[in-house]
Amino acid sequence: MKNIILELRPAIVSTVVLAIVCCGIYPLAVTGISKFAFANKANGSLIVDKNGTLIGSELLGQNFTGEGYFHPRPSAAGASGYDAANSSGSNLGPTSQKLADQLKDRIAAYRTSNGIAANQEIPADAVTASASGLDPHISPANAALQIARVAQARNLTSQKLQELINFNTDKAGFGVLGVDGVNVLKLNIALDVRKE
Amino acid sequence: MHSNDWLQLALFIGVLALLTKPIGIYLTKVLDPAGKTWLDLVIRPFEKITYRMMGVDPTQEHGWKGYTFAILLFSAVGVLFTYAILRLQNVLPLNPQGLPALSPALAFNTAVSFTTNTNWQSYGGESTMSYFSQMVALAIHNFTSAAVGISIAAALVRGVARHSATTLGNFWVDVIRVTYYLLLPISLIFAVFLVSQGTIQNFRAYDTATLVEVIPEVPAVPAQGDVAAVDAVPAVTTQTIVQGPMASQSAIKMLGTNGGGYTNANSAHPFENPTPLSNFIQMLSIFAIGSGLTWYLGKSTKNQAHGWSVWAVMMILFTSGVLTCWWAEAHGNPIHQALGIASADGNMEGKEVRFGIFNSSLFATITTAASCGAVNSMHDSFTAIGGLVPLFMIELGEVVIGGVGAGLYGMLVFVVLAVFIAGLMVGRTPEYLGKKIEAFDVKMSMLALLVLTASILGFTAWAAVSTWGQAGLNNAGPHGFSEILYAYSSATGNNGSAFAGLTANPTSGDPHYNVTLAIAMLIGRFLMIVPIMALAGSLVKKKISPPSAGTFPVSGMTFGILLIGTVLLVGALNFLPALALGPIVEHFLMLKGQLF
Numbered sequence: 001m002k003n004i005i006l007e008l009r010p011a012i013v014s015t016v017v018l019a020i021v022c023c024g025i026y027p028l029a030v031t032g033i034s035k036f037a038f039a040n041k042a043n044g045s046l047i048v049d050k051n052g053t054l055i056g057s058e059l060l061g062q063n064f065t066g067e068g069y070f071h072p073r074p075s076a077a078g079a080s081g082y083d084a085a086n087s088s089g090s091n092l093g094p095t096s097q098k099l100a101d102q103l104k105d106r107i108a109a110y111r112t113s114n115g116i117a118a119n120q121e122i123p124a125d126a127v128t129a130s131a132s133g134l135d136p137h138i139s140p141a142n143a144a145l146q147i148a149r150v151a152q153a154r155n156l157t158s159q160k161l162q163e164l165i166n167f168n169t170d171k172a173g174f175g176v177l178g179v180d181g182v183n184v185l186k187l188n189i190a191l192d193v194r195k196e
Numbered sequence: 197m198h199s200n201d202w203l204q205l206a207l208f209i210g211v212l213a214l215l216t217k218p219i220g221i222y223l224t225k226v227l228d229p230a231g232k233t234w235l236d237l238v239i240r241p242f243e244k245i246t247y248r249m250m251g252v253d254p255t256q257e258h259g260w261k262g263y264t265f266a267i268l269l270f271s272a273v274g275v276l277f278t279y280a281i282l283r284l285q286n287v288l289p290l291n292p293q294g295l296p297a298l299s300p301a302l303a304f305n306t307a308v309s310f311t312t313n314t315n316w317q318s319y320g321g322e323s324t325m326s327y328f329s330q331m332v333a334l335a336i337h338n339f340t341s342a343a344v345g346i347s348i349a350a351a352l353v354r355g356v357a358r359h360s361a362t363t364l365g366n367f368w369v370d371v372i373r374v375t376y377y378l379l380l381p382i383s384l385i386f387a388v389f390l391v392s393q394g395t396i397q398n399f400r401a402y403d404t405a406t407l408v409e410v411i412p413e414v415p416a417v418p419a420q421g422d423v424a425a426v427d428a429v430p431a432v433t434t435q436t437i438v439q440g441p442m443a444s445q446s447a448i449k450m451l452g453t454n455g456g457g458y459t460n461a462n463s464a465h466p467f468e469n470p471t472p473l474s475n476f477i478q479m480l481s482i483f484a485i486g487s488g489l490t491w492y493l494g495k496s497t498k499n500q501a502h503g504w505s506v507w508a509v510m511m512i513l514f515t516s517g518v519l520t521c522w523w524a525e526a527h528g529n530p531i532h533q534a535l536g537i538a539s540a541d542g543n544m545e546g547k548e549v550r551f552g553i554f555n556s557s558l559f560a561t562i563t564t565a566a567s568c569g570a571v572n573s574m575h576d577s578f579t580a581i582g583g584l585v586p587l588f589m590i591e592l593g594e595v596v597i598g599g600v601g602a603g604l605y606g607m608l609v610f611v612v613l614a615v616f617i618a619g620l621m622v623g624r625t626p627e628y629l630g631k632k633i634e635a636f637d638v639k640m641s642m643l644a645l646l647v648l649t650a651s652i653l654g655f656t657a658w659a660a661v662s663t664w665g666q667a668g669l670n671n672a673g674p675h676g677f678s679e680i681l682y683a684y685s686s687a688t689g690n691n692g693s694a695f696a697g698l699t700a701n702p703t704s705g706d707p708h709y710n711v712t713l714a715i716a717m718l719i720g721r722f723l724m725i726v727p728i729m730a731l732a733g734s735l736v737k738k739k740i741s742p743p744s745a746g747t748f749p750v751s752g753m754t755f756g757i758l759l760i761g762t763v764l765l766v767g768a769l770n771f772l773p774a775l776a777l778g779p780i781v782e783h784f785l786m787l788k789g790q791l792f
Binding site: 004007008009010011012013014015017018019021022023024026027029030031033034035037038041042043044045046047053054055056057058059060061062063064065066069073077079080082083084085086087088089090091092093094095096097099100103104107111121122123124125127128129130131132133134135136137138139141170172173174176177178179181185188189192 | 200203204207242246249250251252265266269270272273274277320322323331332335336338339340368371372375376380383384387388391392393394395396397398399400402403404405406407408409411412414429432435436437438439441443444445447448459460461464465466467470471472473475476528529531532535536537538539541542543544545546547548549550551552555556571572573574576577578579580583670671672673674675678695696697782785786790791792
């Protein structure tokens with residue numbers, strides 16, 4: 001009993017002191033430095049259009065379904081996908097009937113909308129849901145297969161679109177880390193800006 | 197399995213090897229109350245004031261019972277602290293989204309989860325936790341539970357290194373010094389780095405963006421014969437963009453091997469882990485301290501060959517795990533490939549493009565080899581063998597580098613068992629670094645291991661045959677069983693990652709999962725700590741006899757093979773039957789094309 005009282009004071013005091021230091025001073029210091037050094041990134045890399053309306057974040061994918069846009073990956077975040085307040089993957093396993101059905105439908109839809117032959121393989125990222133449901137990227141191979149459709153809808157040359165794709169590709173870090181990815185939101189915004 | 201990926205694997209292991217000694221040297225200074233670091237000038241005065249406020253005499257050391265008692269009391273206060281904040285979230289400040297208080301079962305589960313360094317999350321962060329709850333109720337444990345783990349490892353190492361003594365150090369001094377000198381300074385730099393990559397750090401309310409393209413509504417489809425009805429989905433015109441103090445929390449969640457994500461998607465979320473570079477540094481940070489602790493072990497026991505041998509054993513087990521997981525994921529799923537998915541792309545369900553197959557597999561193995569539990573891909577959607585690797589890593593006891601501190605003290609238990617087995621084989625009294633290993637020491641070591649097995653298998657069996665257990669599943673067939681097995685392995689192992697399809701916090705409010713998982717976490721943390729501290733208390737009293745011709749060396753090839761054998765035998769034999777019912781049978785069904 002004497003032990004409890006003896007050690008209770010350091011247990012309580014240290015919890016309070018560490019809460020102040022680790023949960024007060026530390027995050028405030030990080031916030032202060034970030035505001036000074038990387039204000040835009042600390043606020044979510046937000047994209048604002050020419051009217052000053054907030055239209056998204058460079059890092060968060062958005063859904064696109066129109067003919068004239070590049071389409072992102074399927075998303076399991078929220079009821080209609082790309083709900084950035086409910087990040088989530090599908091969590092469907094390798095022997096899931098539901099996942100196999102979804103893939104079948106998506107592959108068929110991808111083939112139809114991009115005019116792809118039935119025997120040609122589909123890039124995996126084009127029909128599978130990402131981990132976060134907010135993946136901003138698609139693979140370069142996936143983007144390339146969508147060029148013909150977008151070119152027709154926008155009356156642009158494939159070459160011009162390939163240039164835009166290259167420009168909006170985030171390269172692997174130092175040429176080594178990770179994988180190249182095409183930022184779909186930035187690419188589609190670039191398409192709209194060109195039109196205007 | 198591209199050449200570029202091999203290069204990344206070599207880069208990761210190489211950088212980790214280079215970091216081990218510098219971090220080890222720094223740890224040695226931090227864990228010595230009289231140690232001098234270059235931060236003394238700034239931090240020393242605060243350290244002294246803290247002791248004065250706590251009423252602690254930093255020169256007074258604890259025996260094993262006193263040390264253990266202080267751990268338990270500190271943890272109990274921590275659980276209450278967090279439980280109270282979560283239950284009062286609605287009336288506390290920094291809640292711009294007006295999120296409600298948590299239910300008692302969820303608050304209990306979460307408080308235990310963060311106190312035990314598990315960070316199992318029965319909730320989605322961005323839709324449940326206010327900024328205050330994230331920053332105070334949860335983040336405090338990211339620091340303290342990591343500091344407690346490192347302190348216990350230090351106490352056990354002191355037990356091995358000292359002789360004819362009774363004390364193992366002062367718990368309060370260890371916790372404060374680890375937090376002030378090690379965790380805080382590195383987290384500060386790490387958090388700012390994460391912001392430079394794109395991680396958010398602010399106190400603004402969530403933003404609402406107007407979508408570039410309006411997503412038209414999906415009309416409802418009534419049920420027709422076998423086809424179920426589809427609910428209407430209204431048109432989407434906006435996207436809610438999460439904000440808050442994320443970087444400060446993400447940094448310590450990795451460094452302290454806590455793993456609790458700010459958002460539901462954890463380090464897969466583009467804000468929490470924006471670039472391949474941030475991903476690389478996050479993976480390194482999970483292993484950094486645990487790796488340095490093996491050097492600290494060598495330094496303290498004046499046998500650096502022993503420290504590096506333990507490190508090498510960990511790396512061999514780790515590399516085997518990575519290669520298996522990577523192979524399985526790169527190989528992909530034959531069922532999906534038959535539908536038309538490119539076989540060269542591997543299994544991309546539940547993975548992010550910027551990380552790809554390799555970095556997802558690497559991260560999954562690291563986070564479970566350590567007791568981190570942060571994820572950058574969804575383990576639930578891995579192929580059967582790809583998902584087996586993280587599960588198996590947890591069930592080995594997370595001794596492959598392991599959680600900060602927890603990995604080393606877990607591995608030392610295996611070392612004690614290994615020298616015991618070696619002693620039995622050659623018919624000599626087993627010795628560990630000159631200390632006789634006696635019945636009490638082996639009993640405590642076995643107790644620490646058996647408790648974990650009993651908790652994992654016992655709770656899994658219960659949930660698998662209960663309606664509440666099956667109600668939470670997202671997948672049917674053997675994969676559903678794997679979801680349950682993974683949940684209790686993760687909770688007992690204090691890992692925190694999940695086959696996240698499992699719904700542990702159902703809308704019906706059924707508390708079974710929340711409560712049983714919380715109990716598994718408590719068992720996995722404290723019923724392991726107590727025997728280990730008793731082992732430390734027993735070892736510290738012993739004399740060190742000088743090595744003789746018959747002494748079993750605890751470094752080199754023979755020791756390495758024996759240690760790997762011990763880890764694998766205990767891990768494999770205990771869990772093989774359960775694994776056979778889950779991922780192993782699923783693998784063969786997957787090859788056959790069977791769906792559930």
